[in-house]
Amino acid sequence: MEQPLAGVRVIEVGGALAAATSTKLFADFGASVVMVEAPAGGQVRRLPPFPDDRPDVNSGAFHLSTNTGKRSIALDVTSPSGREVLARLARDADLVVIELPVEDARLVLAAIGDDGPSTIAITPHGLDGPFAAR
Numbered sequence: 001m002e003q004p005l006a007g008v009r010v011i012e013v014g015g016a017l018a019a020a021t022s023t024k025l026f027a028d029f030g031a032s033v034v035m036v037e038a039p040a041g042g043q044v045r046r047l048p049p050f051p052d053d054r055p056d057v058n059s060g061a062f063h064l065s066t067n068t069g070k071r072s073i074a075l076d077v078t079s080p081s082g083r084e085v086l087a088r089l090a091r092d093a094d095l096v097v098i099e100l101p102v103e104d105a106r107l108v109l110a111a112i113g114d115d116g117p118s119t120i121a122i123t124p125h126g127l128d129g130p131f132a133a134r
Contacts, residue, residue, distance in 0.1 A: 015042015019099035031074025
């Protein structure tokens, strides 16, 4: 039986907990999810608990529970070449979920462009306004 979101392509940019959890649900329902992480890995990889209390970017409980069923690529989205690769990835996507600091999120949104896929930016205080940089 085909899953309800089979054929839907989702790009996750940032690797923090809210984005990782939401895109995990898409993957669980059959969407193809590509996780775009910084070259050093996303924040979720560093969250405890770890087996035997030994930190390891590949074995933390949050990483294992929120990133299964996804593919990943390491990109520096703050660099022009990283944003170029991301823009190419986004061309074929249906949805991009971004959870980055506001300035980096704005760079990613500019790279994707107005004609890109639907986009969700997760920030504590929005992308603009008096408290955006908090």
